[in-house]
Amino acid sequence: MNQIKHLFKRDKAVVEAAGTPEVAKTVDFTRGPLKIKQARFNLPIWAKAWISLIPAMIFLLAFMIYPIINTTIISFMENFAWQRGAGSFAFSNFFQQLENSLNPDLLTPVTAPKISLKNYISVFTDRDFQNSVVNTVILVLVSVPLTIGISLVLAVLLNSIKKLQGLYQTIFFLPYVTNSIALGMVFNVMFSASDGGLMNQFLSIFGLDPRAWIYAAQGATKFTMGVAITVSTVWNGLAFKILVFMSGLASIDKQYYDAARIDGTPRGRIFAKITVPLLSPQILYITITSFIGAFKAYSGIIAIFGQGATNYGGGAGKAWMTIVGYIYNFRDLKLPYAAAGSVILLLLILLITLVQFQVSKRRVHY
Amino acid sequence: MAEHELYFADEKALRSYKVRKVIRNVLSYGFLTIFAIFMLIPFWFMIMTSLKSEIAYQNEQIAGILRLIPDRVVWDNYASIFGTSGNFGQYFLNTFIVATLSTAFTVVTTVFASFAFARLDFKGKDFIFTILLATMMVPGEMMLITNYQTAMSLGWKDTYQALILVHGVSVFYIFYLRQTFQQIPNELYLAAKVDGYGEFNYLFKVMLPIGSPTIVTIIILGVMGAWNAFIWPNLVASGTNPVFGNSMRLVSNGLMSLFTSEFSSRDTVKIAGSVVVTLPLFIFFLIFRKYIMRGVSRSGIKG
Numbered sequence: 001m002n003q004i005k006h007l008f009k010r011d012k013a014v015v016e017a018a019g020t021p022e023v024a025k026t027v028d029f030t031r032g033p034l035k036i037k038q039a040r041f042n043l044p045i046w047a048k049a050w051i052s053l054i055p056a057m058i059f060l061l062a063f064m065i066y067p068i069i070n071t072t073i074i075s076f077m078e079n080f081a082w083q084r085g086a087g088s089f090a091f092s093n094f095f096q097q098l099e100n101s102l103n104p105d106l107l108t109p110v111t112a113p114k115i116s117l118k119n120y121i122s123v124f125t126d127r128d129f130q131n132s133v134v135n136t137v138i139l140v141l142v143s144v145p146l147t148i149g150i151s152l153v154l155a156v157l158l159n160s161i162k163k164l165q166g167l168y169q170t171i172f173f174l175p176y177v178t179n180s181i182a183l184g185m186v187f188n189v190m191f192s193a194s195d196g197g198l199m200n201q202f203l204s205i206f207g208l209d210p211r212a213w214i215y216a217a218q219g220a221t222k223f224t225m226g227v228a229i230t231v232s233t234v235w236n237g238l239a240f241k242i243l244v245f246m247s248g249l250a251s252i253d254k255q256y257y258d259a260a261r262i263d264g265t266p267r268g269r270i271f272a273k274i275t276v277p278l279l280s281p282q283i284l285y286i287t288i289t290s291f292i293g294a295f296k297a298y299s300g301i302i303a304i305f306g307q308g309a310t311n312y313g314g315g316a317g318k319a320w321m322t323i324v325g326y327i328y329n330f331r332d333l334k335l336p337y338a339a340a341g342s343v344i345l346l347l348l349i350l351l352i353t354l355v356q357f358q359v360s361k362r363r364v365h366y
Numbered sequence: 367m368a369e370h371e372l373y374f375a376d377e378k379a380l381r382s383y384k385v386r387k388v389i390r391n392v393l394s395y396g397f398l399t400i401f402a403i404f405m406l407i408p409f410w411f412m413i414m415t416s417l418k419s420e421i422a423y424q425n426e427q428i429a430g431i432l433r434l435i436p437d438r439v440v441w442d443n444y445a446s447i448f449g450t451s452g453n454f455g456q457y458f459l460n461t462f463i464v465a466t467l468s469t470a471f472t473v474v475t476t477v478f479a480s481f482a483f484a485r486l487d488f489k490g491k492d493f494i495f496t497i498l499l500a501t502m503m504v505p506g507e508m509m510l511i512t513n514y515q516t517a518m519s520l521g522w523k524d525t526y527q528a529l530i531l532v533h534g535v536s537v538f539y540i541f542y543l544r545q546t547f548q549q550i551p552n553e554l555y556l557a558a559k560v561d562g563y564g565e566f567n568y569l570f571k572v573m574l575p576i577g578s579p580t581i582v583t584i585i586i587l588g589v590m591g592a593w594n595a596f597i598w599p600n601l602v603a604s605g606t607n608p609v610f611g612n613s614m615r616l617v618s619n620g621l622m623s624l625f626t627s628e629f630s631s632r633d634t635v636k637i638a639g640s641v642v643v644t645l646p647l648f649i650f651f652l653i654f655r656k657y658i659m660r661g662v663s664r665s666g667i668k669g
Contacts, residue, residue, distance in 0.1 A: 048486060049491075052478040052482040056535050059471075059531070059535035063509065063533075064509055064535075065501070066512065067508065068509060072508075157394045161395065168402055171406060172401070172405060173651075174405060174648070175405065177650070177651040179618055179644055181618045182618075182640035182641075189411075192427070201430070201431075210430070235404070296506075306625035335511065342505065342511060345505050346503075346504055346508055
């Protein structure tokens with residue numbers, strides 16, 4: 001027992017030498033030596049590893065890995081129909097459908113399934129899909145640079161002030177903890193068509209006439225709907241970016257700024273030549289995540305239009321449909337289209353991320 | 367930058383420096399204040415509108431004079447929200463159940479998986495971990511299509527398990543906690559080994575206490591995620607609750623359903639609904655501000 005005590009003391013010294021004070025604080029050494037429990041059998045490390053991994057792996061395989069593979073296969077299957085009792089598992093569905101197609105006794109004949117690119121061709125030639133891609137790209141190209149620019153300026157200003165910094169930071173962070181449906185609902189009402197709508201009230205200060213913003217039936221155009229979407233997207237998107245830029249700014253060495261000031265460098269030049277290059281890792285990170293986020297825009301948009309989860313405003317009901325909106329619209333009727341659409345979305349996201357990494361190789365300053 | 371003292375050639379230079387500093391401060395605070403107001407307007411609008419009576423609000427709309435403060439504060443809108451047709455009491459209960467259980471599942475799976483990835487060695491570890499990281503790139507819509515079919519064929523339509531189990535694991539959290547675990551010095555592990563600790567004992571007695579701030583962040587982000595979940599619950603849970611015989615909706619879906627309910631044209635009630643959904647999360651945020659902001663700056667997930 002004495003020997004154990006001795007060992008324990010030594011270990012405590014090791015811990016204190018190696019670990020941070022935090023670590024040493026967390027481990028309770030006051031309780032005296034740890035009791036040695038002789039294990040009846042000792043499992044090898046790899047077995048323990050798999051025991052620990054099993055709970056996560058079951059969920060990951062069932063709800064992430066299998067769906068990715070299955071959805072990809074479905075996107076290549078012609079005549080996939082899971083509603084007719086053929087199951088959702090792509091392979092078994094394929095053979096079940098094949099069997100059904102050879103069965104002459106069925107009341108409704110089934111067409112034999114095939115592996116082809118037909119779903120992709122149909123999706124690409126679908127005007128709704130083309131429309132949704134154009135919409136998504138417009139929203140991405142307008143909202144992403146706008147949000148990044150504003151949040152960068154706000155973060156730099158926030159970083160330069162001393163009084164009230166915490167208060168402003170909390171205010172700017174509030175949209176992040178706002179439910180996006182609640183947010184959309186509030187913007188829906190703020191952009192109401194009547195004279196007393198908040199946006200119309202605001203414009204009347206400048207002598208502009210009230211107008212409809214959201215609903216095509218009231219005379220809203222695609223442009224006015226786009227304005228409403230952009231305002232709410234920018235409003236919602238600033239919080240996270242300001243937070244990341246602030247943490248990046250905090251890690252920039254103040255000496256650069258002192259040196260620039262001794263040389264009498266103007267503020268704008270300091271921003272362009274010191275702040276932006278030294279923030280470039282954060283800017284790259286934010287650019288990639290906001291591009292991906294903007295490509296997946298959906299719930300913020302349907303919340304603004306209201307009237308159910310498949311309404312995107314507009315006369316035809318599809319004015320601002322996005323790629324994700326397209327995927328959801330087809331989830332029941334033409335599932336393979338939705339599958340093909342989601343594979344295309346994945347490829348788009350991969351492509352954009354790759355391009356951004358390529359660009360960043362030359363521009364980002366680590 | 368005032369830590370360093372500055373020296374000026376003469377009085378004039380000092381004065382011009384001071385003048386420029388004042389102008390800069392005025393501009394900075396001015397710009398920040400304008401944007402702070404822009405940020406706060408929707409919240410102000412929300413709270414004030416929810417306290418107006420429907421008639422008063424409609425009159426304001428027609429007259430074109432929106433009042434910033436209600437003439438008379440009424441609570442009727444909130445009464446409608448929690449009444450039988452608003453049904454938000456049930457939505458809150460559903461969300462509470464789902465948030466608690468799915469976060470509990472996530473924490474258990476995350477702790478064990480990140481323990482295996484951070485501490486234990488086994489064949490194929492790097493390979494599996496790389497695959498998991500790659501899945502983070504895949505848009506959730508892709509998984510959702512098959513998960514929807516899986517849930518339907520298991521008979522999980524309008525059940526709690528559909529909402530809880532499908533989000534019972536998160537690759538990002540595993541990644542996040544693994545990083546924390548890896549920062550624990552190896553000497554600690556060796557010391558525990560000398561003292562006869564097994565791997566699992568080490569996990570519970572040493573790694574968990576050290577990793578607890580990260581785990582708290584994961585719990586908070588998990589609860590926020592469940593609170594804001596919309597797309598998946600909207601697909602699988604918009605019907606009748608099998609346990610309570612009431613609605614199966616979560617708060618976000620309940621809120622969205624106001625648009626198509628009898629309240630569709632009653633703006634004040636809809637806004638009161640959005641206040642009811644927003645406020646709890648605000649209070650939550652003010653309590654756990656430190657944990658939330660730290661977790662968020664690393665993750666980029668919209669809670």
